Amino acid sequence: MRAGFRRYSAYRQAALAGVITNSVFGLIRAATLATLFTGATRSSEYTPQQMSTYVWLGQGLLSVVLLWGGWDFAERIRTGHVAVDLYRPWDLQAALLAEEIGRAGYALALRFLPPMIIGLALSEMYLPRDPLIWLLFLISALLSVVISFSLRFMINLAAFWLLDIRGPASMYALVSNLLTGLVLPIWMFPGWAQTAIWATPFPYLLQAPIDVFVEHGSPWRLLGAQLLVTAIVLGAGRLMLRRAEHRLVVQGG
Amino acid sequence: MADTLRVYAGILHARWRIAMSYRTSFAFEITGQAIGQLTEVVVIALLFTRIRSMGGFDVTAVLLMYGFSAACFGLADTVVGQVEKLPQLIRSGELDAMLIRPLGLLPQLCLLDIQLRRLGRLLSGLLILGVAAHRAPIDWTWDRFLLVGLCTVTGAVIFSAIFVAACSISFWVVEGSELANAVTYGGTAFASYPLTIYDRILRRLMAYVLPGAFISYYPTVTLLGIRDPLGLPGWFGWLGPVVALLSCLVAGLIWRTAVRRYRGTGS
Numbered sequence: 001m002r003a004g005f006r007r008y009s010a011y012r013q014a015a016l017a018g019v020i021t022n023s024v025f026g027l028i029r030a031a032t033l034a035t036l037f038t039g040a041t042r043s044s045e046y047t048p049q050q051m052s053t054y055v056w057l058g059q060g061l062l063s064v065v066l067l068w069g070g071w072d073f074a075e076r077i078r079t080g081h082v083a084v085d086l087y088r089p090w091d092l093q094a095a096l097l098a099e100e101i102g103r104a105g106y107a108l109a110l111r112f113l114p115p116m117i118i119g120l121a122l123s124e125m126y127l128p129r130d131p132l133i134w135l136l137f138l139i140s141a142l143l144s145v146v147i148s149f150s151l152r153f154m155i156n157l158a159a160f161w162l163l164d165i166r167g168p169a170s171m172y173a174l175v176s177n178l179l180t181g182l183v184l185p186i187w188m189f190p191g192w193a194q195t196a197i198w199a200t201p202f203p204y205l206l207q208a209p210i211d212v213f214v215e216h217g218s219p220w221r222l223l224g225a226q227l228l229v230t231a232i233v234l235g236a237g238r239l240m241l242r243r244a245e246h247r248l249v250v251q252g253g
Numbered sequence: 254m255a256d257t258l259r260v261y262a263g264i265l266h267a268r269w270r271i272a273m274s275y276r277t278s279f280a281f282e283i284t285g286q287a288i289g290q291l292t293e294v295v296v297i298a299l300l301f302t303r304i305r306s307m308g309g310f311d312v313t314a315v316l317l318m319y320g321f322s323a324a325c326f327g328l329a330d331t332v333v334g335q336v337e338k339l340p341q342l343i344r345s346g347e348l349d350a351m352l353i354r355p356l357g358l359l360p361q362l363c364l365l366d367i368q369l370r371r372l373g374r375l376l377s378g379l380l381i382l383g384v385a386a387h388r389a390p391i392d393w394t395w396d397r398f399l400l401v402g403l404c405t406v407t408g409a410v411i412f413s414a415i416f417v418a419a420c421s422i423s424f425w426v427v428e429g430s431e432l433a434n435a436v437t438y439g440g441t442a443f444a445s446y447p448l449t450i451y452d453r454i455l456r457r458l459m460a461y462v463l464p465g466a467f468i469s470y471y472p473t474v475t476l477l478g479i480r481d482p483l484g485l486p487g488w489f490g491w492l493g494p495v496v497a498l499l500s501c502l503v504a505g506l507i508w509r510t511a512v513r514r515y516r517g518t519g520s
Contacts, residue, residue: 017432024439024459031450032300035307167278170285178292188299 001102015110018063022111023118026059029183030123045187049126050214056119057210058182063111064104064141065148065205067176071169077159086245093234093241097149104145126214133212136219140209143226148205150233157237160244181207187216204229257356264364272369279370286373290323293445294381308449309482313389314473315446320382321469322444325408327375333359333413335366336420337437340430343423349517358512359417379405389477397476400490404472407493411464414500415440421504421511436463444469449482467496 030052037048046054062068073096076082085092119125128134155172159165177183179202186197186207197203204226212219272279297319301312310318339362342348351361382405391397419433426432436459443451443459448470451459460466467489474481475490 013426013429014431017426017429021431021435021439024435025442027455028439028442028446028451031452031455032296032307032446035300035304035450038304164278167281170282174285174289174292177289178295183292183296184299188303 001098001105003099003102012110018111019114022059022063022115026056026115026119027122029059030055030119033184046185046214046216047126049124050216051185052119052123053126053214054185054210056115056123056125057213058206059119060112060115061141061144061206061209062182064107065144066100066104066107066152067148067180067182067205068173070149070152071156071165073153073156074159074165074169077156078163083248086248093153093238096153097146100149101142101145104142108141128213128215133215133219136223137209137213140212140219140223140226143223143230144205144209146230147201147226147233150230150237151201153237154233154240157240157244160247176202176205179203180205181210185210198225201229201233260356261360261364265367268364268367268369282370283373283376286370287377290327290374290377291381293319293323308447310447310449310473310479313385314477314479316381316385317389317473317476318447318469319445320378320385321404321408321472322441323378324375324382324405325378325412325444325468326441327371327378328405328409329412329416331368331371331375332409333363333416334371335363335368336416337430337433338362338366339420339423343515346517348515352515352517359508386476391476400472400476404468404490404493407497408468408472410497411468411493411500412437412440414497414504415463418500418504418507421507424511424515440465440468464496464500467493 033051033055034048036051073082076085088095128137151172155165155168158168162168179197179200181203186194186203189197208222208226211217212222294316297312297315300307301315305311307315336359339348342351342362351358351365354361382401386401416433416437419436420430422429422432440459440463443455444465448456448460448466460470471481471485471489472493473479473490475487478487481487481489
């Protein structure tokens with residue numbers, strides 16, 4: 001975990017560049033969604049304050065949860081370096097997860113807080129009064145990190161069968177923008193689509209922690225669902241790893 | 254001159270053959286890019302189920318703006334989007350090899366790594382623009398046809414200039430590519446919606462300092478013959494070529510300065 005934190009905090013310039021980019025997108029998203037509160041139509045499930053919290057929390061969380069990227073492990077499988085990883089006296093899935101949590105910790109400090117501060121400075125944001133909600137939000141965000149890791153872990157593992165995972169990886173990137181609630185809150189979709197989306201793991205990456213924070217729906221129900229999804233995707237990843245190990249042939253050297 | 258062009262044509266042909274040797278994968282990637290571009294249409298459609306106008310514009314006008322933005326960005330991304338790879342080329346030392354070849358650096362960068370799958374994005378951009386223009390209540394006289402064609406090209410040139418100018422930053426800042434995203438991808442996101450919804454600072458920066466307003470907003474206002482809520486005259490949509498020329502001059506100047514100042518790492 002510490003190694004993960006250290007490795008990523010070496011790139012401070014990159015973090016600054018990323019924060020600026022996320023903030024530009026935050027401003028644009030906030031402007032388009034603010035149009036929901038102008039004119040005669042005021043039928044919205046978020047208040048304007050909740051909406052701006054949603055936008056800036058999303059822009060900050062997306063680099064903590066790591067919606068885009070994170071395909072290095074597939075490269076290690078393709079090149080065969082994975083043999084070394086499996087040979088080490090550790091649980092591979094747990095070790096990679098620990099590194100991921102370290103990375104998320106770094107991202108929380110350098111990539112999450114700055115957009116939040118910008119959001120607070122530029123708009124009126126909804127902040128929960130109850131300190132318990134803040135704690136629940138942190139737990140929810142941690143679960144999101146684990147779910148995101150597990151999903152990418154499985155797609156990475158697919159390299160054992162496919163060698164090149166660009167196809168599944170780009171499909172993942174394609175659907176995640178809409179289904180995680182990054183570009184639009186899930187409640188803006190028609191009812192049937194909402195039911196379908198919440199049945200996939202995607203909204204638990206972003207929409208769930210945001211809804212815990214802005215107190216949209218019961219935080220306990222959201223956390224419970226997140227826990228369930230976490231258990232499923234972690235377990236599925238473990239099963240897949242076991243199957244994958246049998247496919248590995250080390251040819252000496 | 255003719256020889257140089259033949260070299261470039263040869264490179265392009267080779268890239269096409271590479272793409273065609275993995276036909277299924279290429280088809281998937283093109284479709285993926287095309288669908289990716291269409292997700293924003295879902296966003297616009299869902300927003301307009303709850304609102305009737307956005308910053309004074311109805312859904313047809315917003316779709317037209319999005320169409321211009323997507324088509325122009327798609328074209329620019331296909332032709333010069335590869336400059337994004339600059340940081341990797343600098344780090345690996347490959348750029349040094351490119352600098353000593355008797356070919357222009359920028360054309361080499363653009364052609365050697367051209368990503369033909371981006372055509373998917375361009376195609377869906379053009380499709381959105383076509384559908385939006387067809388649905389809009391426009392009396393299609395020849396000058397309006399000309400305006401659409403002209404603005405698609407000049408908008409792409411403006412985006413290309415933004416790409417080149419923004420990626421030049423990689424010569425100074427090693428991890429600058431993500432910063433460039435703020436004005437390239439950020440630029441197309443900005444240009445997808447009416448200027449009127451943004452606050453003053455963002456609007457000045459992204460619409461006039463970076464000439465994002467001339468990619469989609471003014472062309473749409475002129476095309477639909479709407480009175481501009483921001484009070485500028487109706488012929489502003491025709492300024493595209495002038496703005497594109499100016500952007501190229503500025504981008505060229507920045508690029509030249511950046512390349513002059515570059516020293517190889519010796520790797």
